[in-house]
Amino acid sequence: MERIHRRIAVSQRAPGPRGRNIVPYILVAPLAAVFLLFLVAPLVLTVVVSFWDYSEYELIPRFTLQNYRDVFSGCLAQLPDLCVAFKVYWSTLKLCLAAWSLTLLIGFGVAYFLRFHVRSAVAQVVLLLLCTIPFWTSNVIRTMSLVPLLGRNGLLNEGLLGLGLVRQPQDWLLFSGFSVVTAFVHLYTLYMIVPIYNSMKRIEQGILEASHDAGAGEWQTLIGVVIPLCRSGIAIGSIFVLTAVMGDFVTVGMMGGQQISSIGKVIEVEMSYLHLPAAAANSVVLLGTVLLLVLGLARAADVRKEL
Amino acid sequence: MEAARRKRKVLEKIGNGLTRRAFLKGIGSLTGLAAGGAPIRGFPAVVSRELIVLRYASTAVTQHRRIADQVEEDLGIRLQYIPLTSDDVVKTAVTQPNRFDILEPEIWMVRKIVPSGNLQGMDARRIREADNVTPVFTRGEINGKKIGDQGTAPVKVIYLADKSSKTFTRTPTRWMSLIPSVFNADTLGIRPDLIGRPIRHWRELLNPEFRGRAAILNIPSIGIMDAAMVVESMGSHTYADKGNMTRAEIDLTMRVLTEAKKAGQFRVFWKEFNESVNLMASGEVVIQSMWSPAVTKVRSMGIPCIYQPLKEGYRAWGSGISFSSALSGRKLDAAYDFINWYLSGWAGAFLGRQGYYPAVPTTARKYMDAYEWDYWMAGKPAARDIHAPDGTILEKTGAVRDGGSFEERMGATACWNAVMDENRYLVRKWNEFIAA
Numbered sequence: 197m198e199r200i201h202r203r204i205a206v207s208q209r210a211p212g213p214r215g216r217n218i219v220p221y222i223l224v225a226p227l228a229a230v231f232l233l234f235l236v237a238p239l240v241l242t243v244v245v246s247f248w249d250y251s252e253y254e255l256i257p258r259f260t261l262q263n264y265r266d267v268f269s270g271c272l273a274q275l276p277d278l279c280v281a282f283k284v285y286w287s288t289l290k291l292c293l294a295a296w297s298l299t300l301l302i303g304f305g306v307a308y309f310l311r312f313h314v315r316s317a318v319a320q321v322v323l324l325l326l327c328t329i330p331f332w333t334s335n336v337i338r339t340m341s342l343v344p345l346l347g348r349n350g351l352l353n354e355g356l357l358g359l360g361l362v363r364q365p366q367d368w369l370l371f372s373g374f375s376v377v378t379a380f381v382h383l384y385t386l387y388m389i390v391p392i393y394n395s396m397k398r399i400e401q402g403i404l405e406a407s408h409d410a411g412a413g414e415w416q417t418l419i420g421v422v423i424p425l426c427r428s429g430i431a432i433g434s435i436f437v438l439t440a441v442m443g444d445f446v447t448v449g450m451m452g453g454q455q456i457s458s459i460g461k462v463i464e465v466e467m468s469y470l471h472l473p474a475a476a477a478n479s480v481v482l483l484g485t486v487l488l489l490v491l492g493l494a495r496a497a498d499v500r501k502e503l
Numbered sequence: 504m505e506a507a508r509r510k511r512k513v514l515e516k517i518g519n520g521l522t523r524r525a526f527l528k529g530i531g532s533l534t535g536l537a538a539g540g541a542p543i544r545g546f547p548a549v550v551s552r553e554l555i556v557l558r559y560a561s562t563a564v565t566q567h568r569r570i571a572d573q574v575e576e577d578l579g580i581r582l583q584y585i586p587l588t589s590d591d592v593v594k595t596a597v598t599q600p601n602r603f604d605i606l607e608p609e610i611w612m613v614r615k616i617v618p619s620g621n622l623q624g625m626d627a628r629r630i631r632e633a634d635n636v637t638p639v640f641t642r643g644e645i646n647g648k649k650i651g652d653q654g655t656a657p658v659k660v661i662y663l664a665d666k667s668s669k670t671f672t673r674t675p676t677r678w679m680s681l682i683p684s685v686f687n688a689d690t691l692g693i694r695p696d697l698i699g700r701p702i703r704h705w706r707e708l709l710n711p712e713f714r715g716r717a718a719i720l721n722i723p724s725i726g727i728m729d730a731a732m733v734v735e736s737m738g739s740h741t742y743a744d745k746g747n748m749t750r751a752e753i754d755l756t757m758r759v760l761t762e763a764k765k766a767g768q769f770r771v772f773w774k775e776f777n778e779s780v781n782l783m784a785s786g787e788v789v790i791q792s793m794w795s796p797a798v799t800k801v802r803s804m805g806i807p808c809i810y811q812p813l814k815e816g817y818r819a820w821g822s823g824i825s826f827s828s829a830l831s832g833r834k835l836d837a838a839y840d841f842i843n844w845y846l847s848g849w850a851g852a853f854l855g856r857q858g859y860y861p862a863v864p865t866t867a868r869k870y871m872d873a874y875e876w877d878y879w880m881a882g883k884p885a886a887r888d889i890h891a892p893d894g895t896i897l898e899k900t901g902a903v904r905d906g907g908s909f910e911e912r913m914g915a916t917a918c919w920n921a922v923m924d925e926n927r928y929l930v931r932k933w934n935e936f937i938a939a
Contacts, residue, residue, distance in 0.1 A: 252926060253597050253619045266931060280931075283938040348787050367715055370787075371771050453771030454721040455764065457938035465723065465937075468590035469930050470597065470615070 239483075246476035255472060263477035285485070288458045291373070291448065292441045295380035299437050300430065302381065303388025307429075308422070310389075311396040324393060327386055339379050339447050346370040346378070371453030379451045380441055387440070388433035395429030396422065431497035435490055442486050555837040560585040560595055561607030564776065565684065565822060569892065570850055578844055580837050589722070596621055604830050605838060610821045611655035611724070611922045613680050617669060623828040624666040624678030629839045632846040632863045633679070640683045640821070640862070641675065645914045650819075654728065654746020654921030657683065657821055667828065682842055685859035686821025688912050692783060692793030696807045705729075705736035705815050708790060709763045718782055718791035721772035723933035725920055727753070728818055729792045730760045732917065736815050746921030750928055757932045761939045783808055795858045798905070803895055810905040816917030817906075855879050856892050860909060882908030 246263055249256040271279035278286065306327070314320045330338060345351050346369040353365040368374055399422065407417045423430075445460030454461075459482050466475035559566070563586040571582040585603060587595055593612050595602055600621035608616060616622055627633040638644050643658035652658060660671045663678040671680065693702050698713075708717055708729070720726045731745040734756055742752060763769065770788050773779045779797045782788040784806050793810065801808040824845065826838055844850070851867025856875060861867040868876050874886040882904055889898040906912040923929055 252922065253615045269931075280935045280938050284934070287938065343781075344785075347785060349785055367770075449721075449774070453769070454774060455769060455772060455937065457934070461937065462934045465930060465934055469723070469926065470594055471927065471930055474927075474930075 242476045242479055245473050246480050248473045248476075250471060250473045253470070263473045264481075266474060267477050267481055281481075284457045284459050284462055287456060288442060288460075291376060291380070291456075291458065292438055294373075294377045295384065295441050296434060296437050298377065298381045299385045299388045300434065303385050303433060304392055304426075304430070306385070306389050307393040307396055308418075310393055324389070327389055330382075331386065335383055336446065336450075338382065339450050342375065342379055342382070342451065343370065346375050371451070371455065373452070373456060375451040376448055376456060379447050380437075380444075383447065384437045384440055387436035388430075391429040391432040391436075392426055393429075395426045399425050427497035431493045435493055438489055438493075439486055442489070443482065554579065554581055555834060556581045556583050557604045557834065557838060557841060558583045558585055558602065559605045559607065560587055560592065560603035561822070562587060562589050562592060565607055567853070570853065573849060573853075574841060574844060577849075578837075578840055580841055582841075600827055601829060604827050604834060605841070606825050606827060607684055607822055608681070608825065609920060610657050610660060610681070610683075610686075610823060611920045613660050613823070613825065614655055614671075614922050616825075617660070617663070617671065617680055620667070620669055621828055622680060622825045623830065624663040624668060624680065625682060625826055625842070626666070626839075627677050627679055630679075630682065630846070631843050632866060633682075635863045635865055636683060636846075637860075637862060637864060639686070639913055645910050648914060650914055651816060651916040651918055653742070653744045653918035654818075656919045657686075657823075661823075681823030681825040682846065683821055683823045683862040684845070685854050685861070686819065686913075687795050687859055688817030688819040688906070688916055689792065689794060690813055690817050690906070691811050692779075692791055692798045692801075693809050693811050694783060694786065694789040694807065695809050697786060697789045702790070702811050703814055705732040705813050708733050708792075709737075709759070709768055711766070711768070713768070713790050715767050715770055716787075716789045717768050718771050718773055718779070718788045719769060720792050721774040723929055724922055724926070725818075726772070726792075727756055727760075727929060727933070728918060728921065730756050732813075732815055732818065734759055736813075745918045747923050748925065748929075750925055753923075753925060753929055753932055757936050761936050764936065764939060799858055799891075799897055803891070803897055812906040812912070812915070816915040817912065818918055818920065819913065819916040820920040853892055856890075860913065864909070878902070878904060880909045882906075882911060 245255065247259050247261070249258045249260045249262065268281050269279065271281055273279075310320050310323055314323060343350070347353070348365045348367060348370070350370065352369060353362075356362045357365065403421060403425075404417060407421045412420065443460045445458060445464045448456055448458040448461055449464075459478065463475045463478045463482070466472075466478065557580060559571075559582045561584075566584040566586055571584065575581050582605075585595075589609070592606070592608050593615050596606055596608060596612070596616040597619045600619075606616075606622070613622070639650065640657040640661055643652050643656055644650060659673060661679055661681065661683075662672050662674065662676045663680050664670060664672045664676065666678050668678065691702070691705070691708060697716075707713070708719070719729055727748075728745050731742055731748070731752075734740050735742065735745070737759075739759075740752070740755055742748060748756065771778075771782060773782060773791070776794060776797055779791065779793050780800045782791065783793070783797070783801045784804055795810055798808050798810040824842065826835070830838055846863045846866060848863075848866035848868075848870045851861030851863060852870030852875075855861050855867050855871060856879065858879070860880075864880065868880070871879070875889070877883040878885040878889050878898070885898055885900050885902045888896050888900055889902065891897050906915075
């Protein structure tokens with residue numbers, strides 16, 4: 197009898213340590229393979245190629261640091277003047293800061309309104325979906341459609357002239373830093389709205405009531421309660437916006453009249469001339485910068501809480 | 504009527520006439536039944552001649568539906584167009600040679616592609632009109648008069664030492680790197696109504712009078728040549744070769760451009776054909792580097808625009824058709840058939856009506872009406888309204904083509920679109936310029 201019992205006990209025991217470990221690995225394998233093949237492998241290749249030499253028509257697999265030297269050429273010698281790399285990064289960072297602060301402000305505002313001023317949950321969802329409608333068309337088309345709006349003979353200028361607010365068409369509206377940032381805000385605000393709304397949704401009503409009962413006004417509640425509780429949503433939205441803007445070359449090109457530099461654009465020009473190792477070196481530097489940025493943001497808020 | 508009859512005759516000579524066409528149609532439907540039109544083998548010899556498909560890679564601008572249709576009708580060869588951006592033409596040719604059978608690169612591109620060994624020399628002996636290809640390409644002259652050969656002039660790259668050579672030779676040989684398809688000479692486009700005075704020199708592009716209303720191309724290798732035309736026009740430097748500058752010359756030219764950029768001279772750097780059209784049509788820009796068909800397009804919108812001939816001459820460009828080194832056997836034969844058809848006139852006339860110059864003007868002439876030839880090639884006033892191939896009116900009776908006749912215009916070539924030996928340095932300097 198006892199033996200039988202023991203046998204049952206053995207067979208009913210959870211799978212041994214080996215069995216327990218294999219199943220999740222198998223489950224995760226397909227995704228891991230996809231990542232290995234389409235993310236890790238290309239990245240490794242990029243890093244490898246960035247140390248290669250090249251001519252006009254071929255890559256020469258010979259180790260060299262020249263590509264990195266070219267990226268940072270004159271950065272020490274030219275001080276206090278900025279070298280190309282620093283100028284480009286400075287210009288990119290400025291765009292990032294402007295786009296990030298505006299999308300954050302607008303995105304937070306919209307999310308706040310949706311969460312706390314729209315009463316019915318159904319209406320909240322419907323309104324949030326409305327925000328996504330512009331995303332049914334492509335980024336490029338939405339960017340291009342700003343051109344006739346902001347141009348010298350565009351809608352806005354004609355309006356301003358018609359109202360007598362300006363005497364001459366305003367050139368700074370298009371092909372300028374202004375138009376680039378406008379396009380970014382137009383393109384990326386939703387990426388802020390959704391994660392922030394998502395974290396606001398998790399704030400319990402009781403906490404807000406407690407804040408109210410303790411005598412805090414709406415502003416005080418906002419600053420002392422809502423914003424700290426939305427930190428992870430803000431961090432996620434910021435990561436979306438910042439990484440998108442850091443690597444952008446299409447929007448900067450189209451809206452900046454190809455006259456505003458960004459690191460993505462530098463890479464694009466090099467790619468177009470098949471100077472792949474130079475482009476790879478620039479990409480590696482860009483990747484490093486973006487990773488630092490993301491790390492910083494991840495430290496500022498517990499992003500995992502949202503996932 | 505006469506033209507049509509002549510056309511049919513020529514076509515019968517080239518292809519095997521209509522019977523073959525009908526025949527191929529039959530097979531087409533048969534092969535269609537096989538999975539995805541895969542070639543059927545093992546059929547009786549007569550039926551097994553499946554439709555030959557040639558993959559034709561080039562920029563979309565040169566891929567005309569009507570040419571492909573005509574080729575299929577006349578030769579029973581299907582051109583399968585692979586549209587690429589200008590940048591991707593070189594990239595594809597160098598890195599993915601198996602994607603195409605026929606490539607139509609710009610002339611300067613072959614300097615980068617031929618050394619990769621991905622193109623094969625085209626045998627002039629198999630090309631009927633090889634001797635009649637315009638001397639602009641084969642000898643660098645027009646009517647016996649030498650034209651500017653700075654930059655990647657076609658005469659420098661059209662001949663290969665032998666069939667699989669990776670280097671060029673300036674002495675004519677049997678092997679050609681490409682057969683010219685279209686070419687033309689570029690200059691500045693202007694809005695005469697918004698400028699209100701004659702423009703005669705390249706230096707006007709950087710004239711502070713047009714601050715914020717000028718534009719150049721955002722293609723470093725071409726943009727810098729336009730800038731070089733400006734620098735020479737200002738009299739500050741004379742280049743030994745505008746298409747192959749020394750580092751010091753690149754520095755000097757970029758300095759001029761950078762100063763202009765900082766002063767706000769440029770409204771925009773354009774990259775796409777349609778962009779240049781919109782900029783000009785909207786009045787966003789009044790003077791800019793431009794391409795001839797873009798000027799035509801602005802004019803056809805009813806907006807005054809001139810492709811202004813300038814005293815210092817033109818920056819010429821051209822494209823050509825070349826063969827992948829992987830092309831062989833029946834496909835290679837078909838490719839030669841296609842080239843012979845291409846040079847036999849119909850295509851030349853079709854392209855000529857859009858403002859391009861054809862490779863073999865003598866055959867193109869046979870397919871153009873006299874008044875068309877007079878307007879497009881001879882520089883005479885239009886005897887009748889000039890229509891584009893799609894039927895829209897391009898010019899009214901009495902109009903004269905900007906820059907005059909073919910000889911006048913191509914004869915005033917100063918340099919050719921190019922890729923420089925110092926290209927690596929140029930690209931770095933260009934990025935610096937954009938960042939300035």
